[in-house]
Amino acid sequence: MLTEQQAVEAAEWHMRSWKLFRTKKHTFTAKLFEPGKLYLGFSNTDEERSSDDSYASWKANIYGGVFYLLSISIPQRRRGRGHGGALYKICEKIAADLGCHRIQQTPSGWSMTGKSRRVYLHQRGWLDVPGSSEVFKDLRRE
């Protein structure tokens, strides 16, 4: 059974390859709610600003072999240069490493170029969950 420490170690190992990870401070949080149900989150403080917009972060609930990506965000001024796309890919790798067969998210908002987040994710291999507003990616095909 996955432990909080194993989840944090796997997340940190993969996050080291993300370009914006090399900032002064980062935090990983894991909380096992019950056997097989885990919350995992990452946030960093990007440079020295203190507003919410200066943080990169993602949060996920993990259970039943699914990595439910609750949120993912990077600072506004860093967007549109591939850092967000790279962060999504890293979340996929963390999910697969933790034994998940799929990553899933409720898409919201728009990309820098005006595309809906749903379309943005469709173009990166995500599919609609039938009968739901969520999208997912099958990690067994990666």
Ligand SMILES: CC(C)(COP(=O)(O)OP(=O)(O)OC[C@H]1O[C@@H](n2cnc3c(N)ncnc32)[C@H](O)[C@@H]1OP(=O)(O)O)[C@@H](O)C(=O)NCCC(=O)NCCS
């Ligand atoms: C979601 C989020 C993390 C994506 O981050 P990002 O760094 O802007 O994402 P990318 O740079 O990978 O992609 C954004 C666009 O820039 C384009 N892009 C990437 N690198 C580029 C470059 N070097 N030159 C020009 N365009 C580029 C991408 O192709 C993409 O265009 P598209 O939407 O037409 O496909 C970011 O928008 C964010 O934090 N949003 C607020 C929170 C949010 O919406 N979260 C998701 C909820 S579902």
